[in-house]
Amino acid sequence: MKKLVVGLLVLVFFHGLGELGVKWLGLEVPGQLLGMILLLVVLSLNNPLLMWLESASSQLIRYIGLLFVPVTTGAFFLSPEVGAQFPQIAAVLIGSTVVAQWFMGLLIGAVSKPNE
Amino acid sequence: MNEVLIQQWQLVAGSSWPLLLSVVGFIVGLWIYNRSGKVSLLHPLLIATPLIYLTLNLIELDFNLYYQGNGLLNWLLGPATVALAVPLSQQLRQLPALFKPLSIALLLGGLFATLIALVMVKLFGLNDTILLSLAPKSVTSPIALGLVEQLGGITGLLAVATMVTGLAGIVVAKTVFQLTGVVDERWQGFILGVTAHAIGTAKAFETSPRCGAFATLGMGLNGIWTSLFLPVAVGLFVS
Numbered sequence: 001m002k003k004l005v006v007g008l009l010v011l012v013f014f015h016g017l018g019e020l021g022v023k024w025l026g027l028e029v030p031g032q033l034l035g036m037i038l039l040l041v042v043l044s045l046n047n048p049l050l051m052w053l054e055s056a057s058s059q060l061i062r063y064i065g066l067l068f069v070p071v072t073t074g075a076f077f078l079s080p081e082v083g084a085q086f087p088q089i090a091a092v093l094i095g096s097t098v099v100a101q102w103f104m105g106l107l108i109g110a111v112s113k114p115n116e
Numbered sequence: 117m118n119e120v121l122i123q124q125w126q127l128v129a130g131s132s133w134p135l136l137l138s139v140v141g142f143i144v145g146l147w148i149y150n151r152s153g154k155v156s157l158l159h160p161l162l163i164a165t166p167l168i169y170l171t172l173n174l175i176e177l178d179f180n181l182y183y184q185g186n187g188l189l190n191w192l193l194g195p196a197t198v199a200l201a202v203p204l205s206q207q208l209r210q211l212p213a214l215f216k217p218l219s220i221a222l223l224l225g226g227l228f229a230t231l232i233a234l235v236m237v238k239l240f241g242l243n244d245t246i247l248l249s250l251a252p253k254s255v256t257s258p259i260a261l262g263l264v265e266q267l268g269g270i271t272g273l274l275a276v277a278t279m280v281t282g283l284a285g286i287v288v289a290k291t292v293f294q295l296t297g298v299v300d301e302r303w304q305g306f307i308l309g310v311t312a313h314a315i316g317t318a319k320a321f322e323t324s325p326r327c328g329a330f331a332t333l334g335m336g337l338n339g340i341w342t343s344l345f346l347p348v349a350v351g352l353f354v355s
Contacts, residue, residue: 011195018198019120028347030262032197037340039198043205050205057199060192064314065146065160067193068257069138069168070186072161072279074272076169077179082273088240093253093277094284096236097311100229100254101289104307105296107224111217112303 007056010049014039127191134177134185141168156283156315197258204336207329218306218333225310226338227345229254234353244354249273251350252342253281256313259339263346278313285312286319301327309334 018035021027027034043050082089144167145160152158172182183190211218230251237247249269252260257278264274285308293304301323308316309331317335321328 008195011198014198014201015194016120016124019124019194023120028266029343030197030259030266032194032262033259033340033343035194035198036201036259039201040205040208043201044208050202053199053202057202060196060199061203064196064258066138066142067189067196068161068275069142069164070183070189071261071271072275073138073165073168073172074179074183074270075276076165076272078270078272082246082270085242085246088242089246089250089273089277090280092233092236092240092242092250093280096229096233097254097281097284098288098292099232100225100311101285101292101307102296103228103232104221104225104310105292105298108217108221108303108307109297111220112214112300 003052003055004059005056007053008060010053011039011056011060124191124194127187130184130187132185134182135188137168137171137182138164138186138189141165141171156286156319159279159283159315161279193258193261197262200256200258200336200339203332207333207336210329211333214302221303221306222310222334222337222341225307226254226341227349229311229338230342230346230349234349238353245269246273247353248350250277251346253277254311254313255339255342256335259343260313263343267347267350279315282312282315285316289316289319302330305330306334309336310338313338 014035015032016035017038018033019031021034021038022029022031043053141164142160145162145164148163149155149158149160168182172179233250233253234247237250242250245268248267249264249271250273251267251269252263253274255263255278257275260274260278261271264271289304289308289312293299293307298304298307304323305317305320305327308320308327312319313335317328317331320331
């Protein structure tokens with residue numbers, strides 16, 4: 001329980017740091033992404049912080065679906081104009097995903113040696 | 117500094133009872149999903165959100181009021197994004213001699229996944245708002261959401277777009293792997309993570325923990341990589 005609270009506070013701290021950093025440096029990335037990168041850098045220094053973060057981060061990621069409920073509900077309130085274009089939108093999404101996977105499959109065949 | 121803190125606090129402070137609708141809806145969705153034996157098309161979000169939509173109509177609650185009332189959940193997406201650094205860091209530590217091919221696959225694959233989507237948006241004659249909303253669709257949702265807010269797209273549309281992308285990714289992956297001869301499950305995982313984010317990663321964990329670990333790696337690294345080039349890439353396509 002202690003680890004969960006401390007871990008959550010550390011995550012909130014890095015989120016805040018990211019938001020401030022983006023504003024101060026005038027970067028074109030979301031604040032939470034900068035926070036994530038900063039935390040990644042700190043953790044890569046083989047920091048004992050990792051031990052304190054495991055519980056909070058795994059719980060948060062496990063139930064991340066809940067955090068998406070409000071924004072996904074917003075999909076039912078899109079304008080009729082957007083709704084009318086949904087067949088094209090779906091075609092773009094499905095088509096581009098298939099082509100991207102196929103491209104990566106070929107690319108990996110070219111750059112990787114089997115059983116390396 | 118104050119400005120940023122006040123902004124964050126206002127988001128949280130707007131929370132009120134509509135948050136309960138989300139929680140109850142999600143619990144129902146999770147329950148049905150687990151009872152179904154985790155069928156992808158019964159994803160908790162696909163069950164929870166229509167239920168909430170119907171409820172909002174029934175009690176005649178405006179969507180914007182509902183959304184504001186969920187401030188705490190929206191705010192928590194920030195720390196949840198930061199939390200992705202933890203599994204990513206764990207996987208990076210075990211990164212073996214695959215560093216070079218992995219980097220090439222990430223840099224070119226991630227870039228291609230976005231560019232092909234932007235090209236197709238143009239081919240289908242969709243407008244700029246839709247382009248901005250779909251652009252980060254291969255990226256894991258918490259990061260993608262931040263990107264769309266920054267670009268000025270529609271978050272509700274992005275939410276559907278990432279869902280459709282993830283589901284499409286796991287449905288076709290097996291066939292694509294066969295056709296392109298990707299048999300190594302580490303690479304299969306990596307492709308799933310880069311092109312189909314969290315939904316692909318969950319699928320990869322069904323194959324093996326190793327496959328899942330590489331999907332986690334692909335998802336996290338592509339989230340960072342795409343965020344860096346996206347503003348430039350999008351700039352080339354908006355009219």
